[in-house]
Amino acid sequence: xxxxxxxxxxxxxxxxxxxxxxxxxxxxxxxxxxxxxxxxxxxxxxxxxxxxxxxxxxxxxxxxxxxxxxxxxxxxxxxxxxxxxxxxxxxxxxxxxxxxxxxxxxxxxxxxxxxxxxxxxxxxxxxxxxxxxxxxxxxxxxxxxxxxxxxxxxxxxxxxxxxxxxxxxxxxxxxxxxxxxxxxxxxxxxxxxxxxxxxxxxxxxxxxxxxxxx
Ligand code: ADP
Ligand code: 5GP
Numbered sequence: 233x234x235x236x237x238x239x240x241x242x243x244x245x246x247x248x249x250x251x252x253x254x255x256x257x258x259x260x261x262x263x264x265x266x267x268x269x270x271x272x273x274x275x276x277x278x279x280x281x282x283x284x285x286x287x288x289x290x291x292x293x294x295x296x297x298x299x300x301x302x303x304x305x306x307x308x309x310x311x312x313x314x315x316x317x318x319x320x321x322x323x324x325x326x327x328x329x330x331x332x333x334x335x336x337x338x339x340x341x342x343x344x345x346x347x348x349x350x351x352x353x354x355x356x357x358x359x360x361x362x363x364x365x366x367x368x369x370x371x372x373x374x375x376x377x378x379x380x381x382x383x384x385x386x387x388x389x390x391x392x393x394x395x396x397x398x399x400x401x402x403x404x405x406x407x408x409x410x411x412x413x414x415x416x417x418x419x420x421x422x423x424x425x426x427x428x429x430x431x432x433x434x435x436x437x438x439x440x441x442x443x444x445x446x
Contacts, residue, residue: 236427238264238325239418240348242333242340242395243411245355246385247310248367250401254355255332257408262415265330268321271297274312277372287317305335305342310380314339330415337391344394351418352395353411358402360385 245251255267269283273291282288289297294313298306306315316333324331333343333350343350357363363385367378392398397414401407418424 236328236424238327238329238331239424240321240325240331240333240343240350241265241415241418242335242343242350242352243355244335244337244340244352244391244395245401246357246363246388247381248363248370248385249355249357250366250404250407251334251355253404254401254408254411255334257404258332258411258415261408262412264328265332265415266324268316268324268331268333270314270316270335271303272312272314274310274314304346304348305339307336307338307342309336309338310377310384316343330419337388337394340391341394351397351414353397353399353414354392354395355407355411356389356392356398356400358400 243251243255259265259267269285269287271287271289271294273289273294276282276285276288280286280288291313294306294315297303297317298313298315302317302319303315304318304321306313308314314335316335316339321331321333333339335343340352344352357366360382364378364382367373367381373381399407399410399414422429
């Protein structure tokens with residue numbers, strides 16, 4: 233089944249709910265799945281590497297790429313541009329890799345509106361209070377940014393209804409196990425299995441008389 237095409241999984245959650253942590257855990261524990269590398273116009277944070285965490289570009293370059301139709305989806309999030317490259321995504325899916333798109337709810341809507349086949353997974357923090365603790369505990373954002381992220385979370389949380397699956401991120405390993413289970417189940421869907429199943433069926437009719445009694 234080496235010519236199997238990969239599937240696109242969208243993982244969305246309010247900022248701080250744990251989608252990056254969970255996506256990384258899923259990739260560590262599951263074969264043939266990777267995280268899509270987005271383009272962003274935001275500056276790299278300490279420890280982030282260009283071409284690893286994101287493709288960091290200037291806002292002008294981002295807009296050029298967007299105008300040339302390079303993005304499967306894009307969104308402006310907290311004042312910066314973010315987008316998923318169409319050709320990168322296509323190359324990885326055609327190579328048989330499943331891809332996790334860790335993107336916000338606006339981007340997820342664009343993927344669906346474009347009619348691109350995808351499986352949507354929405355991660356929920358256990359509560360608003362826990363989300364606030366995680367944002368603060370991450371120690372990355374100044375107070376104003378934390379407040380902005382929490383206000384956006386209030387707007388985004390009901391978007392869970394737009395996704396195929398909802399997983400509460402109470403504990404990282406348990407949450408990653410559930411996301412992994414979704415991934416594995418989706419791989420066995422009949423539509424995803426048709427080519428492989430036809431291959432098995434063909435062995436039933438390959439040539440007469442090559443069965444056990446022949
Ligand atoms: P996101 O990518 O959704 O913005 P992160 O993956 O950066 O969120 O997680 C936000 C913070 O919460 C990080 O400090 C991370 O270590 C922590 N975190 C994530 N999931 C859990 C969890 N299940 N329990 C406790 N802390 C978590
Ligand atoms: P951060 O700056 O914290 O890495 O990401 C901020 C937000 O941007 C997160 O909600 C993240 O999911 C979202 N994001 C990251 N990459 C993309 C992308 O390619 N497209 C969209 N729509 N959102 C993205």
